[in-house]
Amino acid sequence: MTRAIDHHPVRLRRSVLCVPADNARALAKVRDLAADAVIFDLEDAVSPDRKAQARKALGQHLGANRPDGEVIIRVNASGSGFGREDLTAALAAKPDAILLPKVESPADIQAALDWLAENDAPEDLRLWAMIETPRGVINGPAIAETGRTVGGRLDCVVVGLNDLRKETGVPALSGRTYLIPWLMQILLAARGSGLDAIDAVFNDFRDAEGFEAECRQGHDMGYDGKMLIHPAQIDVANQCFGIDEAAIAEAHAIINAFALPENAGKGVINLKGRMVERLHLDQAVKLAAKAEIIEKRKAKS
Numbered sequence: 433m434t435r436a437i438d439h440h441p442v443r444l445r446r447s448v449l450c451v452p453a454d455n456a457r458a459l460a461k462v463r464d465l466a467a468d469a470v471i472f473d474l475e476d477a478v479s480p481d482r483k484a485q486a487r488k489a490l491g492q493h494l495g496a497n498r499p500d501g502e503v504i505i506r507v508n509a510s511g512s513g514f515g516r517e518d519l520t521a522a523l524a525a526k527p528d529a530i531l532l533p534k535v536e537s538p539a540d541i542q543a544a545l546d547w548l549a550e551n552d553a554p555e556d557l558r559l560w561a562m563i564e565t566p567r568g569v570i571n572g573p574a575i576a577e578t579g580r581t582v583g584g585r586l587d588c589v590v591v592g593l594n595d596l597r598k599e600t601g602v603p604a605l606s607g608r609t610y611l612i613p614w615l616m617q618i619l620l621a622a623r624g625s626g627l628d629a630i631d632a633v634f635n636d637f638r639d640a641e642g643f644e645a646e647c648r649q650g651h652d653m654g655y656d657g658k659m660l661i662h663p664a665q666i667d668v669a670n671q672c673f674g675i676d677e678a679a680i681a682e683a684h685a686i687i688n689a690f691a692l693p694e695n696a697g698k699g700v701i702n703l704k705g706r707m708v709e710r711l712h713l714d715q716a717v718k719l720a721a722k723a724e725i726i727e728k729r730k731a732k733s
């Protein structure tokens with residue numbers, strides 16, 4: 433049986449920057465920024481009367497200035513009246529993934545998968561899903577599993593807390609005390625289906641200290657990275673969700689130890705007085721692969 437962890441290749445998603453698709457000054461900056469992934473937004477950041485203009489600007493921009501990292505386009509929900517035209521524009525712009533907002537049930541994923549199949553979307557086009565409503569959190573495991581098993585396009589879940597706070601009445605307290613159970617529920621749903629998970633935006637982009645604390649919290653909860661709204665947040669997110677030298681050395685020690693002839697076929701070994709199992713080898717391989725991508729990216733910049 434294929435294990436969930438093996439479902440998708442390792443990708444670097446420490447910093448996932450949102451850029452309103454109709455903001456020419458912001459679009460012009462993107463290629464010079466060190467974000468691992470960029471979400472070009474056609475949804476909440478674009479007012480209803482500018483949707484058509486935003487689709488056109490985005491198509492032109494990506495045709496000439498595609499950033500090095502992953503390119504994701506967030507479309508409007510199907511019930512909004514903008515969804516189909518957004519999907520058509522997104523497909524034409526050839527992103528790596530399309531981000532579906534306010535996903536509340538497996539049917540939302542299925543509808544997008546059906547549309548992509550009917551419109552001959554390339555096989556490697558992926559879907560990301562935002563979980564940002566109470567029903568989305570409740571149905572998280574079914575949403576993640578549908579995305580994994582049906583068509584296999586879904587590989588990342590993004591938490592949206594602004595809408596979730598609005599719909600539940602939970603205030604924006606520092607430390608996110610009363611939101612932690614839902615953040616962990618979403619993380620578990622994603623991981624149960626082998627998906628990446630991205631933590632929610634931090635709105636107060638001038639509060640560097642508060643942002644760093646929230647990045648550390650997201651990292652410690654197991655998230656792969658953070659959705660960002662401003663370039664000033666990129667370096668801190670890359671740092672907090674990055675991999676330190678000690679962790680890389682440890683990963684290589686585990687990989688090397690399991691590669692020794694005397695450890696061939698062993699499920700568990702003694703590494704300098706510590707029990708190391710094959711599950712640690714899986715983690716070490718994934719971490720080393722991410723570290724390699726970070727090094728390659730550093731060498732290019």
Ligand code: 1VU
Pocket residue numbers: 449450451452457458459461462473476477591592593594595633660661662663
């Ligand atoms: O100096 P310049 O004018 O050339 O550049 C400005 C500004 O254009 C640029 N900048 C950005 N560049 C790329 N991506 C961005 N997201 C971005 N934000 C700003 O940086 C220079 C300095 O900007 P600033 O400090 O003067 O800030 P502004 O007043 O220009 O912009 C602040 C906001 C918050 C409006 C802007 O950062 C923004 O629009 N962010 C993204 C908002 C967004 O995408 N929201 C939807 C996703 S969040 C969500 O849905 C929650 C679930």
